[in-house]
Amino acid sequence: MKDKQVIVMKFRQNLVLVVIGMLLLTACGQKGIENPLDYPVNEFSATTEENKSFDINDLEGKIWLADFIFTNCPDVCPPMTANMLKLQKMVKEEGLENVEFVSFSVDPSVDTPEKLTEYQENYGLDSNNWTFLTGYSQEKIENYARETFKTLVKKPENTENQVIHQTYFYLVGPDGKIKKSYDGYQEVPYEEIMKDIQVLQ
Numbered sequence: 001m002k003d004k005q006v007i008v009m010k011f012r013q014n015l016v017l018v019v020i021g022m023l024l025l026t027a028c029g030q031k032g033i034e035n036p037l038d039y040p041v042n043e044f045s046a047t048t049e050e051n052k053s054f055d056i057n058d059l060e061g062k063i064w065l066a067d068f069i070f071t072n073c074p075d076v077c078p079p080m081t082a083n084m085l086k087l088q089k090m091v092k093e094e095g096l097e098n099v100e101f102v103s104f105s106v107d108p109s110v111d112t113p114e115k116l117t118e119y120q121e122n123y124g125l126d127s128n129n130w131t132f133l134t135g136y137s138q139e140k141i142e143n144y145a146r147e148t149f150k151t152l153v154k155k156p157e158n159t160e161n162q163v164i165h166q167t168y169f170y171l172v173g174p175d176g177k178i179k180k181s182y183d184g185y186q187e188v189p190y191e192e193i194m195k196d197i198q199v200l201q
Contacts, residue, residue, distance in 0.1 A: 033196055039178040042148045046104075047135025049116035054133060056176070063200045064100040065193070066170045067184055068145060068153055070107035071119045072161045076185050080167055083188045085125050087169075090194055092126070098174070099197060101130040106141055106153045106163045108134045149178065169193070173200050 045055045067084060069077040084101060091099050105111035111119075116132040136144075138155055145153040145165070154164045167185035171193065172178050180196060182189055 033173075033179045033199055036173075036177070036179040037181070039148065039150065041172055041176050041178060042144065044144055044148075045136070046133040047113060049113050049120055049127075049132040049134075051113040054131060058131075059100060059102070059172070060176070061174050062098050062100050063174055063197055064102055064172045065197075066102045066104065066149070066172065067168070068104050068106050068141075068149075068151065068165045070105050070163050070165075071111050071115050072107065073163070076167050079186075080169075080184045081119075081123055081125075083184055084130075084169065085123055086188075087190065087193060088126060088130060090190065091197065094194065094198070096197060096201060098201070099129065103130070103132045104141060104145070105132065105134040106145070106165045107155065107161075108136055108138060108141060110161065149181075171196055171200075 041056060041059075043056045045053065048054045065084065065087065067080055069080055071077075081103070084103070088101055105116065111132075111134045113134065116134060120127060120130070120132055142153045142155075145151050149168075149170055151166045151168060152164065153166075156162070156164065167183070168181040169184035169188070170178050171180045171182070179200070182193055
């Protein structure tokens with residue numbers, strides 16, 4: 001009889017340990033982003049809209065959301081910037097810290113710091129945590145976008161003021177790796193992006 005009781009007690013103890021272990025694993029899983037891309041962000045050097053030097057070290061340890069735009073863009077860039085602005089406001093409303101927004105110009109020969117400042121001012125955004133970048137060659141940004149963000153940027157030789165580029169937002173974690181990409185143009189998953197930013201806090 002005693003042997004039976006011992007066996008039952010051991011079974012219950014083991015069962016409790018298994019359940020606790022499963023709960024701990026589940027809790028740990030909730031702390032990270034599910035199926036992250038984890039593409040490392042390569043080094044870059046650029047110039048801001050304030051005509052200051054800027055590189056990957058300025059984003060070290062930060063959570064940041066990036067996109068690719070240009071000031072002469074007649075169609076997708078204005079809504080992308082408006083959508084990013086909405087996210088900036090949501091981040092501020094939630095009181096989230098250590099979050100930056102970065103917009104790479106894909107037309108650097110046209111987008112001078114002055115033009116980027118004018119573009120920025122048109123949207124009334126907060127420049128304290130949103131930086132617009134230029135100051136590199138067209139070839140450099142095309143290669144950088146392809147190699148780091150796995151995205152297309154191409155300025156056709158037969159056009160002076162148009163650039164082909166994709167319309168994604170990219171979330172980068174404090175570890176300097178790209179975690180996810182999202183539609184930044186039409187069907188922006190605002191709540192999903194905010195949730196992912198909070199997970200990385």
